[in-house]
Amino acid sequence: MALALILRNAPKIQAGAFQQNLIKSSSILMVRDLAPAHKQHSTLSKPSHSLIAPQKFSQVRLMSADHSKLWPMEKALSVSMIALVPAAIAMPNIVFDNLLAVASVIHFHWGLEAVVVDYARPIVVGNILPKLALGLLYLISATTLGGLIYFNINDIGIGKTIRKFWAIKE
Amino acid sequence: MSAIFRLANRQTALKFKTNFGLLSLVRPVTLKPQPAPKEEDLGHDARNMKLGRPQSPHLTIYAPQMTSMLSISHRATGMILTFYTIVLGTGAIILPDSIETYLNALEEYHVGGVVLSVGKFILAFPLTYHYWNGIRHLAWDIGLFLSLKEVYMTGFAMLGLAYGSAAVLSVI
Structure with missing residues (x-):
């Protein structure tokens, strides 16, 4: 039965993008097919699962824009802020101040974007609120x-604002 | 003639039926291969909601652990720092006077050293926490300190640095 399933799905397996995964799972099935009869019933219910599963994972979930390029940029910005934040407070000047302004706004924007995506999910709050929140x-x-x-x-x-506030002693 | 034969046949058939009851149940069946019924693809969230599964982690029954608490407070401190930034940015647009006016006014109030120190600690702690824990997160991103033991060790180290540096900042 399982073998028949495999044979029937063979063209699909060849065509599938996740060939390796599927072939791997189908080879597991063939091994299972040789298992004793009392275990056979699990092979009957499982083939369809293990053949469908890789296709499910292959679906791209569009939670936000393509994140593979954005992620290194986020991390690079975070790393630069390790130096930038102390520098802007230690040596206040217009260049550091503006760099800190741009860096922290981009940093918090990405952070809050993740917060909106995580907590204002369309499936929970509807389609309008997430869009409103992102717009806001x-x-x-x-x-x-x-x-x-x-x-x-x-x-x-x-930088000077922080220093001036910190200079207040009483 | 043929009618007789046909009737005779029926007779024998009936006889067989009574004699071999089981055999009469045997009939040719053609098995037609049919693909498994396709599961409706709802997507991860909808499928789990339909199954009545609580969202992971199930916060109301799940014991708070240091790992998850440090993670959520990283986000919380980030949001507090965001609040500072937004207040300063929008304040610069909305407020009529220079920031020095307000800082001078605060100095005039003489709120007292203790209140100022506590205030400075409360203001500085989210920054020191997010700063040191941010470094911890970046270390994870390049594959460092990922064992559970190291996660706890760096967690304690980060807490020490965060409280320590906030305490130092609050008294200078």
Whole structure:
């Protein structure tokens, strides 16, 4: 029975993108086919499962945009902030201030985007709220970035602000 | 003539039926191969909801562990730092005066050294926590400290650094 299933699915297996996986699983089935009769009934129920499973995993879940290129950028930004944050506080100047403004806004934007995707799932809250939340996030991020750069140019800047607040002793 | 034969046949058939009851049940069957019924593909979340499975981790019954707590507080501290950034950025647009005016006003209040130190600790801790734990996360990303023992060890080290550096920052 299982062998028949395999033979029937053979063309599909050849055509499938996950050839290796499927062939592996079908070879497991052939081994199972030789198992004693009392174990046969599990082979009857399992073939369809193990033949379908790899196809399921092959589906791309579109939670957000293609993340394979974004991820290294996120990590590079995070690594740069390990140096940037102390530097901007230790030696306040307009360059560090603006770099910190851009870096932290992008960093928190990606972070909150992940929060929205994780907690405001369409299946739970409907299709509209996640879109609204993401739109609001873009608005907040853009406003904050504009405000911080304005602050760095027209006011004392982020680094000096932190130092000045920390200088207050009583 | 043929009618007789036909009737005779029926007679013998009936006889066989009574004599070999089981044999009469045997009849040719053609098995037609049929693909397994295709499972409706709902996607991960919908399928688990349909099955009535709680979301993993099932927070109301799952014991809080250091690993998960440090993970969720990394996100929480990140959100607190985001709040600081948004307040400073939007404040710069909305507020009429320079930030120095407000800092000077705060200095004029003389809120007291203890209150200031506590305030500085509360302000600094999310930064120190997110900073050191961020480094811990980046170390994981390049494949370091991934055994459970190391995860706990770096967790304690990170907590020590985070509280320690926040404490130092609160008194300087």
